[in-house]
Amino acid sequence: MTAPTPNLRSLLALASLLVAIATAQPGRFPCGVAVPNQRTCDALSHPTARRGLLVPIDSECVAAGQSGYFCGWAGARCTSDLQCDFGYCSGTDDEPGQCIGGLGDSCEGPGGPDDSLCAGNLGCQVEGPVGKAVCGGQGADCSFHGFYKPSTKPNNHACLSGFCNPRSLSCSTKGLDSAQELKAPPPVQLPPPRQQQRFYPDPENEGPARRRRVALPAGATCPQGFSVCPVARRRGEQEKHYLTCFDTTSSATQCGGCSNVEGGLRGKAAEGTDCTTLPGVANGGSAACIESKCRIFSCAPGYDFEQEQGACVLQRYW
Numbered sequence: 001m002t003a004p005t006p007n008l009r010s011l012l013a014l015a016s017l018l019v020a021i022a023t024a025q026p027g028r029f030p031c032g033v034a035v036p037n038q039r040t041c042d043a044l045s046h047p048t049a050r051r052g053l054l055v056p057i058d059s060e061c062v063a064a065g066q067s068g069y070f071c072g073w074a075g076a077r078c079t080s081d082l083q084c085d086f087g088y089c090s091g092t093d094d095e096p097g098q099c100i101g102g103l104g105d106s107c108e109g110p111g112g113p114d115d116s117l118c119a120g121n122l123g124c125q126v127e128g129p130v131g132k133a134v135c136g137g138q139g140a141d142c143s144f145h146g147f148y149k150p151s152t153k154p155n156n157h158a159c160l161s162g163f164c165n166p167r168s169l170s171c172s173t174k175g176l177d178s179a180q181e182l183k184a185p186p187p188v189q190l191p192p193p194r195q196q197q198r199f200y201p202d203p204e205n206e207g208p209a210r211r212r213r214v215a216l217p218a219g220a221t222c223p224q225g226f227s228v229c230p231v232a233r234r235r236g237e238q239e240k241h242y243l244t245c246f247d248t249t250s251s252a253t254q255c256g257g258c259s260n261v262e263g264g265l266r267g268k269a270a271e272g273t274d275c276t277t278l279p280g281v282a283n284g285g286s287a288a289c290i291e292s293k294c295r296i297f298s299c300a301p302g303y304d305f306e307q308e309q310g311a312c313v314l315q316r317y318w
Helices: 007-018 036-042 174-183 192-197
Strands: 029-030 059-065 067-071 097-100 125-128 132-135 227-235 237-244 285-292 293-297 303-306 309-315
Touching: 029 036, 036 059
Parallel strands: none
Antiparallel strands: 029 067, 059 067, 125 132, 227 237, 285 293, 303 309
């Protein structure tokens, strides 16, 4: 039997890599478990950057804590953002730097927490009531990307706390989750005048049969019951979107459907809600999605929880 050519071997290695992309791990491109395998990263190239899958080219294989080795992960040497698995590069052609965006790295953008500043599968959220926005902070998404198996859930390695709530698919702590479930308010339907900014989906749209699905590109799969939504990531000066699978019945940022469809998806309008950005919601995992409905657990200073509306409203002093 004829041995595979070098190019074929590279393609086979890359195919095996893509099948393993983004299981319960912080990075998207694994390149070793106990020891780094730089050849895996060297096999990555521009042609694989399609169907929303952006690939770190000419990237270094580095360790991600105790999670193994990943191409272009935070700490990898770089001269360009394109060498990083999302996040950004602190260096230039004249002065090499390293990829930024690992667990605990700052991700505060001009408009607040910015997922595009975090590496790999990490999301950005404010850590603590008066803390700063960090990658993998409390309340950040810890959802799944690419090819899936039941054993990949939950993605605990995408959380600074080391715990991904399997119900909300957001980073939290076990103690806080138990307390929040006890305080979860009952579902509330907002009155008609506020429907344009409703926090909960209409009951008639809650059933799985009525929940619209968007077809995944060829070669990608989602677990049964998950929906595909576009997620923005910055590459250099450009913002691009890639596709991610969410359980819209429990995702805090894609509750009841996709909350951000600016990236396309055949021109469909947003159907869901980002519970973490509702007006007056406190930072750090103070809202979750339960059965496709946002649940607010605590409000920011200057806001009170209004039971009838199920919302945080400005305090009045008259």
